[in-house]
Amino acid sequence: MLEVQRSLMWRYKVSIFSVLLALLPGLLLRSLNVDVDISLLFCVAVVFSSWYSGLTSGLFAIVLSLIAIYFFVSPINLLGTSHISNIPNLLVFCGVALSINWLISKRKQENASVLDLTKRQQVDKVLAQEQANHELERQRLRAVLDILPVGVFISDSKGQLLENNSAARAIWGDSAPLVEEVDQYQNYKGWWANTGKPLAAQDWALARTLATGEAVIAEEVDIETFDGQRKTILNSSVAIRDKTGTIVNAVAVNVDITDRKQVEATLRKSEAIAKARAEELEIFMETVPAAVWIARDPHCHHMTANRAAYELMRVPPGSVMTATPPDGKYTFPCKIQKNGQDIPLNELAMQQACRRGQAVEAEFEFIFDENDIRYIYGKAVPLRNDSGAVRGSIGAFLDVTDRKQAEAERQQLMSLLHQKQEWLDLAHAAAKLGCFDWNLQTNVNIWSKELEAIYGLQPGEFGGTYEDWAKWVHPDDLAKAVAKLDRCWSARTSEFFTDFRIVKGDGSLSWLQVRARIFYDDAGQPWRMVGVNIDISDRIQAEEALRRSELMFRTLADTMPQLFWITQPNGYHEYFNQRWVEYSGTTLEQAQGNGWQHIVHPDDVERTKDIWQSSLRSGKHYDIEYRLRRALDGEYRWHLGRAFPLREQDGSIVKWFGSCTDIHDRKLAIEERAQALERERAARIELEKANHMKDDFLAIVSHELRSPLNPILGWAKLLRMGNLDSKKTTQALEIIERNAKLQARLIDDLLDVSRILRGKLSLSLSPVDLVAAINAALETVRLSAEAKSIKLLLQLSSDALKVEGDCNRLQQVVWNLLTNAVKFTPEGGQIKISLEKVGSQAQIQVSDTGQGISPDFLPHVFDRFRQADNATTRKFGGLGLGLAIVRHLVELHGGTVRVESLGEGMGATFTVLLPLIPTVSQTSTSDRKLVSSCSPNLNGLRIVVVDDDIDSLELLVFILKQYGAEVTSVNSASEALKAIARVKPNLLFSDIAMPEMDGYQLIQKVREMEVFQEEKLPAIALTAFAGEANHQKIISAGFQQHLTKPVDPAELASAIAKFMVTPVQPLTTSH
Known part of the structure; x- marks a missing residue:
């Protein structure tokens, strides 16, 4: 049946009631921090109003919802510029709500057309009216859609686009097609904004909503319009269902956010720039060498400061950094003064900038103590708010103490420079020095008045060109000077100097020296030359006089018989005369510096250097005797070296002048005389000693010669008497023979010593078998040993040990050692004779168990005429020559002899070492001679x-x-x-x-x-x-x-x- 018409007032009450029901739960949920989209609740209110009371009630509910959203839903003042990003959401809501309202109204109209047949005519009339109303509503919807700032597409359930508004056509282009199915959505080009991946037909929000029934809210998509433009949109979609829940339509809303994206990009860029500027400012504040304060209020109660400010004030970071805090407590560790007067705190630069509203410059001092004052310069400017009122100030201050000191020093230097300039002018005049500045490209040559005076010109008389200068130069020197200048220019040399003569107006000549610097342009061409001309006429004359004087000096030095040299104050040898060169065989260059040391005798070098360095340090005269090698024959000759310093008037040393005088012959004569005196003294002592020894020796000789004569004469006289039996006769003959041999041996020893003293003792050399020689010597003493019951132990090497020597003399060596051992070994003692090979030598040892030798006498055993004491001489007899002869004979054979004894009563061991000759395998002629000589x-x-x-x-x-x-x-x-x-x-x-x-x-x-x-x-x-x-x-x-x-x-x-x-x-x- 047809829905009963409700009164207009009732329909509006329903709309108000439904909007309130949507608003209150939404506000409640928001107060509970539940994130809910209230626009969805208002959509529900619009649906209810449209369904219950029709199109007008739905439109009224939409208006009420917009009013509620504007006044009660956060953010408040939604249409303000600060919330412009939320306007697309509001437009989407409007589009969706209008679409829903229109569809519900249409649905209700369609339902009304199927009412009771009995009321067909009425229905037809009503339908006609409804159609008229529907068309009116459609036109109204079209009008609403066209005035919406967002693009709206309406499709049926199959995806056919039924409607789009002018905003949609503005977004996509007027040629945007109304496709008939979803697959044709591919004609619309789009890419996901976050990934850049292109959208397929089924990826569009409208297609997905038709497929799933789910709403799609604000997907960001990049699109290419049908007129080729690139844009960014927010794409949303929602499904419209009938009473059974079947999707009958769908609405897509496109919001063009291209401008917003650009604004956002610009905003992000601005924010990044602002952040970078803030970081840069922060870094600048921390790195700038200036101390910076920022006052946050016009009274400068609250300030922030950078690190340099804390360091300048010498307070830890975080300290109060204002001189005028709210509590009025001054916390800085210094006084703030200007010209010695305290500055009121409200008159400081930043406080004045806030009070005056203009920039303030200031100079003042921080007084930490009387010896620690820092000079400060700074500037403060006010900070203003949007209305132009002063809201604070900023100040930057520098510690200019160093600059102040530098300024004071600069003033002092300027004063000194002015004084120096006056002195320089005087020096130029006194030194006859003038300056010039020559522009080589314009040929303008500027001379100082001093230079004009040097040329004999009045001030300003010089013409100022190259030609004006050239006419004063001596013709013989002009070409050379110009040629040298051309070579400098060609070689791009920056320094130029030369000497030349000028002819003055009065015809007199003067020598000048030019010293200049040449400047080149970027092309390498000379363009400027600045320098001085110095009148060196006096110097030239002095150099000529010096040259003549030096020639005379060198001629004198080279003709001197001494070696002459000159050094610098530091000891560097710079000159040697010709005599030195000839004597040392070196050139002047080789001898300079320390090159002279190589001819000094190696034993004298260090002493020479030490004495020379001592003279250099003290400035005292140098005096030494040393040996210098003569190159001619390599002989080191004694020289007397002497040097004296040449001093300035202030006592400083200018040069050292030295000479070496040959004193070799004189020194040798002195040494020879000293040696002669020493020899004479030693000879006198030796003569006295010899006289004493001679007396002792003569007494000994007399005793030793008379002692054997007594038994010889006695027994001979007894034999002549014929009263002796055969036994006594034999005994007498043995005694006479023994004493005769003893006397003969004494005479031989005396003769041998005589030969030794005169160096006339020589050897008859041949190979000698030491075993045979030792055996032969042993036989001569065997009877004497047996007479004292002395045991002879013989230990001879089995090797054939042969030496190059005199067989008789070697027998004499062994015989003397054995005789000495028998003499000093008591009865029942023992004597050991050994022969062995030790390396390349033969070792003969004679050891006894006799009297031994005291440590004091041991070094004198081999001395001539030396015996331990008189008691020994009287007890044992002998001249004390045997061991001296042994040592001499052994040394003549190239060997050595030594004695060892642990002391008196401990026996003694004599060791003889003789060099062996190589052993041959066959018996040679020399061997046969050896055998025949010893046998x-x-x-x-x-x-x-x-x-x-x-x-x-x-x-x-x-x-x-x-x-x-x-x-x-x-x-x-x-x-x-x-x-x-x-x-x-x-x-x-x-x-x-x-x-x-x-x-x-x-x-x-x-x-x-x-x-x-x-x-x-x-x-x-x-x-x-x-x-x-x-x-x-x-x-x-x-x-x-x-x-x-x-x-x-x-x-x-x-x-x-x-x-x-x-x-x-x-x-x-x-x-």
Whole structure:
């Protein structure tokens, strides 16, 4: 049935009631902080009003909803400029609400057309009326839609676009099509604003609402309109359902937010800029070296400040930074004054800027204490609000203490500069120096008045061009000066100087020196030249005089016999004369500086440097004697070095002048004289000592020679008496033989010492087997050892140890050591003889258990004529020569001897080291000689013996025959010549001192007889004449060997056997 018409008032009451029902819950939920869209509640109110009371009631409900939203829903004053971003939401609400109202009204009209058939006509009439009303409402809706600022699209349930308003056409273009289905939505181009991904047909809000029935609210989409423009819209959609809930229509609302997006972008950019400016300001405030205050109120009660301000005030950050706080308490640690007077706090710069409303500059002082004052300069400007009223001030202040001090210093410097300028002008005049400034491009040359005076011109008389200058220059110097200037320009040299002459107006010449700086333009062309001209005429004259003086000086220095040199005050040697160059063999350049030191003797260098440096430091005269190497022969010669400083009037040293005088010969003479005096003194002491030793020695010699004579003479006289039995006779002969040998040995020792003292003792060198030599020496002392029951221990190396030496002398060394050991070893003692190889040497050791040697006497054991004490001399006898002879003989063989003893009563050990010769595998000729010399065998040897002393002759004959020789004896030289011719001997044995014809004449005759013979008769002289002079005379006469009487039979046989191995070579060292 048809719905009953309700009264107009009732319909409006329903609308008011429904809007209130929507408003109150919404406000309640908002008060409870529940985020709810109240516009949806108002949509419900509009739906209810439209459904219940029709289109008019719905429109009235829409108006009421807008009024409620404007006055009661936050944000208030929705249409204000500050809330412009919410207007699209309001427009969407209006569009949706109008669409709903229209659709419900239409639906109600359609429902009314199907009412009771009985009322068809009435219904038709009503429908006609309704259609008219519907058309009217449609037109009204169209009008409402067209006045909406948002684009509205209305579709049916299949997606066919039924309506769009003018705003939609303005957004999309007038050619925007009303498509018939959802798939055709692809004609509308769009992209998701947040991702840039294009929208498909089904992605549009209207399509999704038709598909799901869900409303889509304010999706941001970038679109391309049908006229090619790019825009950004907010796209929303909502479904319209019938009573059964079926979607019959859908409404899409597009809000063009392109301008808003641009505004937002501009706003974001502005905000970023504002933020950056704020950060920059903050950084500026913290980094600016000025102290900055900002007052937040016109009374400057509250201020903020930067770090520099806190540092300037010397207070910690966060402290009160105003001089006029609200409580009136002044907290700064200093006084604020100007020119010594306190400044009232309300008269400070920032306070004045606030009070006057204009900028204020100020200078004042911070007085921290009387010695700590800081000068401050600053400026303050007022800050104003929107109405122009002063709301505070800002001030920036600098500590200008340093600048103040610099200003004071500058004033002082300016005053000084002015004074200096006056002095400079005076100096220019006094130094005859003038300035010029020459523009090379315009040829304008500006001269100072001093320069004009130098050229003999009046002030202002100079023409001011190059040509005006050139006419004054001497013709011979102009071309050279110009050429040199051209070379500077070509080489882009900035410095120029040269000397030239000028011809003044009166015809006089002056020497000038120009020193200038050349300036070049960007193209490298010279454009300006600034410099000075100096009148150097006096200097040129002085240099000429100096040159002549220097020439004279150098000529004098080079002709001096001394080595002459000059140094700078710091000791740098800059000059040496020609004599030095010739003496040292170095050039002047090589000797300069410290190059002279290399000719100083290495032992004198450090001392020379120390004394020289001391003179340099103290300024005292340099005086030293040192040795300098002469290049000619490399000889170091003594020189006397002396140097004196040349001083200025103020005492400062200008130069050092020194010389080296050759004092070598004089110093050698002095040293020789000193050495002679020392030698004389030492000789005198030695002579006194020798005289004393001679007296002692003569007493000893007398005692030692007389001691063996006593038993010899005594027993000989007893033997002559014939009263001795055979046993006593044998004993007497042994005693006589032993003492005779002792006396002979004493005489041999004296002769050997004599040769040693005169350096005449020499060796007959050949390879010597030390084992054989030691055994031979041992045999000579064995009887003496056995007589004292001394045990002899022999420990000899099994190796053949051979040395290059004299067999007899080496036997003598061992014999002396053994004799000494037997002498000082008590009865029942022990003597050990050992021979071993130690490295490349043979070591012979003789150790005994005898008396030993005291530590005090140990260093003097090998001295001549030295014995431990008189008691020893008296107890043991001897001359004290044996060990001295041992040392000398060992050293002649290239060896060493040493003695060791733990002290008296501890025995002694003598050690001899002799260099070994390389061992050979086969027995050589030298080996055979060694064997023959140490093991005498004279079998078959024919010997002629001549001696005028019958006793000696018979003794010799007997000895030689004992060793197997065939001996022919004669007692005169003439008979000897006959025997030689008759016997043809292998050896001549001759005495020297003989009557009528001595041994020298005999050997001369023998050698004359051998003139035409290839082989020479070997000859040995046996005589009582000892000494080196007799030995040399005998050898020179023609003898090959010299033996002295008395002679030991074994030694005689050994000497002959050794000699006969090489009969043509003289053996000159067996004495």
